Amino acid sequence: MAPGEKIKAKIKKNLPVTGPQAPNIKELMQWYCLNTNTHGCRRIVVSRGRLRRLLWILFTLTAVALIFWQCALLISSFYTVSVSIKVHFQKLDFPAVTICNINPYKYSAVRHLLADLEQETRAALKTLYGFSEITSRKRREAQSWSSVRKGTDPKFLNLAPLMAFEKGDTGKARDFFTGRKRKVNARIIHKASDVMHIHNSKEVVGFQLCSNDTSDCAVYTFSSGVNAIQEWYKLHYMNIMAQVSQEKKINMSYSADELLVTCFFDGVSCDARNFTLFHHPMYGNCYTFNNRQNETILSTSMGGSEFGLQVILYINEEEYNPFLVSSTGAKVIIHRQDEYPFVEDVGTEIETAMATSIGMHLTESFKLSDPYSQCTEDWSDVQITNIYNATYSLQICLHSCFQAKMVENCGCAQYSQPLPRGADYCNYQQHPNWMYCYYQLHQAFVREELGCQSVCKEACSFKEWTLTTSLAQWPSEVSEKWLLSILTWDQSQQIKKKLNKTDLAKLLIFYKDLNQRSIMENPANSIEQLLSNIGGQLGLWMSCSVVCVIEIIEVFFIDSLSIIARHQWHKAKGWWARRRAPACPEAPRAPQGRDNPSLDIDDDLPTFTSALSLPPAPGSQVPGTPPPRYNTLRLERAFSSQLTDTQTTFPH
């Protein structure tokens, strides 16, 4: 015999295969109900009376339904979060602080590039509003723009003509440049009137953008000429600047030494070397403090303004571009070191001749990602290529998405955002109709037609600095004189003139206290908690457990199936046998009961004899002695081991 078979035989011998004890389904059910651990079933079988039984069936079924319902609720609410807010008092990392002058480039440096545009803007202003001489209060040195190129063809106004529309008659427009009335066959798009219903009571101003063939045109109108002219100027400005190289632009803008007059951090002097250059297309040279140079992040271990960053900025209003920016000051963005500063979107503006003190509170938030919410840790699960050199944020994603669509649809990239690989910034020379395309696309973006808003997810963790900004007059009357003269001495290398207080702005950025709040999402449920909740439900309604579940599987699936199978097998066998041998001799009936007249077997409890199933006493009876009353010998289990002895001695 092979060893494998040997083992098999051994197993067979030791663990004989036995089917379910109950012969049919009904008995199986009865057995189950009587023996199961769940509480309802037993009552169904035990209780008497049809009504009671029905009631118990109803109760049991209700309990089962309730269990299912409650467990379904538990499982469906598994992915919920609980929020915890913690406060730590600790040394805090100082955020990166990006400071920009609102004016991107020194006007004296970029003027040669913008001369044509400036002239045409002034001309347009003259035709519509009837004034020509704009004299800047500050800028008196150059008024030479006047009539140098009178005869040249206006190229900017031809590309996108500025017009004024008369009330109620949008078909007719007055051209800004020529002053002629002309017919306009174009769709009129009222900028902003999509969201706000403005009743145009007066003349509206707008400009016309046409695609390559001039048949398809759109006119953008604004409620005020200020907006129209600024928007129009900005479009052309971007066009021009897109053709200038980065190095040239950096040189045209402000240097760090020029912008920062003094710098003080945590009680220690700092200077321009502590700032890194960051060139923004619309804001020129910005400087970032604490931008992880030398791989160390400065931290604060004391709250209060003297332990934060104190800078005095030099803002030269004389170099401001009159059409591009209309406010004076600087912009400050407080952000994470690896975050991209969105100067144009967020940021605090600071005023000149003022001390702006910005107190910060740090709040950190952590969200749980999939499957708890739709947020993302990094770029891995967003199908957008990052054109910024920074970690993920929703804003970066949206801008990247728009830029990608721009390149896709218009063939060139928008100027105020970084350049994707293999694309160029839009300009007239290469992409004559980009402005029309851009406006169309931008409108679609705002209306969420591009799908960017659905592709981009929010970031899972972010730091937020809550700012409390307050202003004070600086320098004070009595200190103005000495302060300005010594500041002039400090800046004498960069600036050759005497400083005025409106050229300066003081900025204080500090942690108000070192309390850091963290808002954290934690999973509200764990697996063990879910199981114990389900267990609680099962126990509450039916006193059930996993064992009961296994029992149910065993009884209702395995046993009943095997009973049915056996039943069918027997049926089939019987049918087969009847077919094979229709007349089969009856098997002799097995003898039932014991033929012992003297022995009466009790029905209720097994006696010693019946328990032993003793064979009937032999015929040769010992005379005289009656058989002992074995009933008295009903033994308890403690003696069961001795029974064999009794059995062996009995036949003598």
Next chain:
Amino acid sequence: MHVKKYLLKGLHRLQKGPGYTYKELLVWYCDNTNTHGPKRIICEGPKKKAMWFVLTLLFTSLVCWQWGLFIKTYLNWEVSVSLSIGFKTMDFPAVTICNASPFQYSKVQHLLKDLDELMEAVLGRILGPELSQVNDTRALNLSIWHHTPLVFINEQNPHHPVVLDLFEDNFNGSASNSPAPGRPCSAHRCKVAMRLCSHNGTTCTFRNFSSATQAVTEWYTLQATNIFAQVPNQELVAMGYPAERLILACLFGAEPCNYRNFTPIFHPDYGNCYIFNWGMTEKALPSANPGTEFGLKLILDMGQEDYVPFLTSTAGARLMLHEQRSYPFIKEEGIYAMAGMETSIGVLVDKLQRKGEPYSQCTKNGSDVPIQNLYSNYNTTYSIQACIRSCFQEHMIRECGCGHYLYPLPHKRKYCNNQEFPDWAHCYSALRISLAQRETCIYACKESCNDTQYKMTISMAVWPSEASEDWIFHVLSQERDQSSNITLSRKGIVKLNIYFQEFNYRTIEESAANNIVWLLSNLGGQFGFWMGGSVLCLIEFGEIIIDFVWITIIKLVALAKSVRQKRAQARYEGPPPTVAELVEAHTNFGFQPDLATPGPDVEAYPHEQNPPIPGTPPPNYDSLRLQPLDVIESDSEGDAI
């Protein structure tokens, strides 16, 4: 004796377990327990038996594991937070108001005269003759100067920086490329630094500045601190701005108030500060309505023309909102209000209430912090700011021997000044930038459990308007100075509105995330889920274990007894007679037991057996059962005694 009896009885009771062998016990347990698994082990076929055995073991271990997890979670002492936002009647915050300039220049001029002259001379030296207006022919008090002078450091040659005292034309370093006397240096060639010396000038450090502005400002502040530290407190208070000069008008809700409703407090940086609604002596005022009309309205006069010119360059009012009975750390948490402007501040009270030990490391009242709170002189509550400043002062006293002017003094200590502590400035500047000191303090101080912040929404407008300017100034001047002329100016006047916003509180309250009820219900849930068990099942199990122990004891004693008896008495050898044998022996005389085996049985009880009498009823065999137990019982009694 009685006690012993009861003890014995109790012991006997306990012994009457559900069986006399391990197997019986286990079978009985499995049959009768309420946990679901074990029952199935005994009432099934061998295959299922094995399966159920494995399953039961598996479930038991699962339950134990999960219980371990739950208990561990419970012992983590996690908290859950609840957030509530709304409006309710609340105590109006305490409002501290200071002037940005600590003193009136007209009153401190005599103290600062020497220093100011020196400062002007310094400026003259730095700026050069054509830029400076002063002629430095006046006799200067150079004793202040020689203590901590400002120097030029010419770093054109980075290996040999030239150090040049501002008032000396000779050079300390190498004599190469000397600038012309009278115009020592220009900004791009030289940096201004401060020389700090200690131990009578033996060790010196230079504190470098990137700009001359910072250098002269820091130098002046250091010197002024030195001067003010020697002036007694009452005089300092007298030199500051009095309340009636500062506070021109006050309105709280509809109620008029005046400067007497403000509690004065002296702040080293800002001089006289005044606290509204501090709640120290009387009850705090509540505000029951949102909006400007129900808040605090103030008109202040900063008197900008009387500022100390070199000490403060920023003009405006300094204000801060804080809790009642807490010290205002106005330099850290205060905001500015601008002159000539109306500043409106909407307030939201952001409260965080934490549970203390063991949930978080916070302190209720600061009593368990190892640092003496120096601000307790003001009767204020504990705050971590107070702790950190006290800690700094403690370090300062330990290192430098004197207390810093900006922080309160411990008992019997003095503020630092140049006369008594000549090298304090050197010591202080080293301590100030020492990170180790700050970290020790951060480590030693604990946060307080209740943290209240006032979130402010600040907006500004020009005030007074040009049209109303004239009459407002007339009225205010008349009220304050009883003069018909205008004594105020737009440059000094500040209007403040402080009020509750529409939602005035946001309370974040911590509560225990996992309490004992949570733990029990989860333990019950787990036990019920896997095995259908309850606490009673655990008790059952404990009972079984006791029985088990008893059986073991019984067996051991029996073993010991039998060994002893075997040695002592030969007749106790062998197994006790079986019932059947005894039955035979007593009832059936015609029947003789097998002669080969019964030898010892027959001899076992010869003295106990009466001579057989025919017709005797069978003996009560039940009593026979006790035979082996009797032996043991007597033994265990012996053990118990």
